[in-house]
Amino acid sequence: MRPTDHLRALAADDWQAATRHPFTDALADGTLPADRMLAYLQQDHLFIDGFVRLLASAIANAPSLPDAIPAAQFLGLISGPENTYFLRAIDALGGTCEPPAPAAPITAEFQALMAQAARSGRYEQMLAVLVVAEWSYLDWATPHADKAADLPFWFGEWITLHSGEGFEGVVAYLRSQLDSAWHTLDDDAKHAVETTFRHAVTLERRFFDAAQSGFPSP
Numbered sequence: 001m002r003p004t005d006h007l008r009a010l011a012a013d014d015w016q017a018a019t020r021h022p023f024t025d026a027l028a029d030g031t032l033p034a035d036r037m038l039a040y041l042q043q044d045h046l047f048i049d050g051f052v053r054l055l056a057s058a059i060a061n062a063p064s065l066p067d068a069i070p071a072a073q074f075l076g077l078i079s080g081p082e083n084t085y086f087l088r089a090i091d092a093l094g095g096t097c098e099p100p101a102p103a104a105p106i107t108a109e110f111q112a113l114m115a116q117a118a119r120s121g122r123y124e125q126m127l128a129v130l131v132v133a134e135w136s137y138l139d140w141a142t143p144h145a146d147k148a149a150d151l152p153f154w155f156g157e158w159i160t161l162h163s164g165e166g167f168e169g170v171v172a173y174l175r176s177q178l179d180s181a182w183h184t185l186d187d188d189a190k191h192a193v194e195t196t197f198r199h200a201v202t203l204e205r206r207f208f209d210a211a212q213s214g215f216p217s218p
């Protein structure tokens with residue numbers, strides 16, 4: 001079994017809940033209320049801030065230039081078309097990006113996990129969070145890809161950004177980086193990857209739970 005399949009299997013319940021979630025089902029059938037989508041995008045834009053820095057750290061820690069290049073190209077996509085999508089969608093839904101919304105507790109928790117992985121200096125720790133984030137998004141979005149064209153752009157483009165051949169390539173690349181790194185790790189480091197991977201999957205699930213109820217204050 002591939003190490004990344006092993007990791008996903010460890011987190012199977014949360015994985016299923018995060019990738020077949022009522023929030024993304026409502027998004028994909030166009031019934032998600034606009035205020036819920038806006039709050040989600042404002043929180044997710046804060047998530048992306050940490051994500052960009054984590055991805056940059058992975059680029060800095062990749063073992064070779066060929067290992068780093070696909071991540072660098074993906075960073076360009078996030079910083080370009082995806083960031084522009086955020087600005088356009090938040091604007092169309094009647095919100096603003098500046099000043100940034102205060103981080104909800106779940107967003108702050110995700111930011112802390114990403115910052116910890118980025119700081120760790122451990123490539124496999126960075127990859128554990130990156131693989132969960134991108135693979136889980138590919139998994140929820142793919143079954144809805146055929147509906148994207150008929151939806152308002154703030155729903156449809158969010159599905160398109162996370163499905164299709166290009167994004168499948170990103171996930172295949174990130175998984176293969178983690179699969180390769182795994183074989184170089186001792187048992188303690190493997191266990192630490194399992195812990196981080198599971199934590200990240202739990203946070204994905206809880207992020208959608210919170211988004212569905214409008215990020216209520218604790």
Ligand SMILES: Cc1ncc(CO)c(N)n1
Nearest residue numbers: 044047133134137204207
């Ligand atoms: C919370 C979260 N996880 C993963 C992704 C995919 O990049 C995202 N945009 N937001």
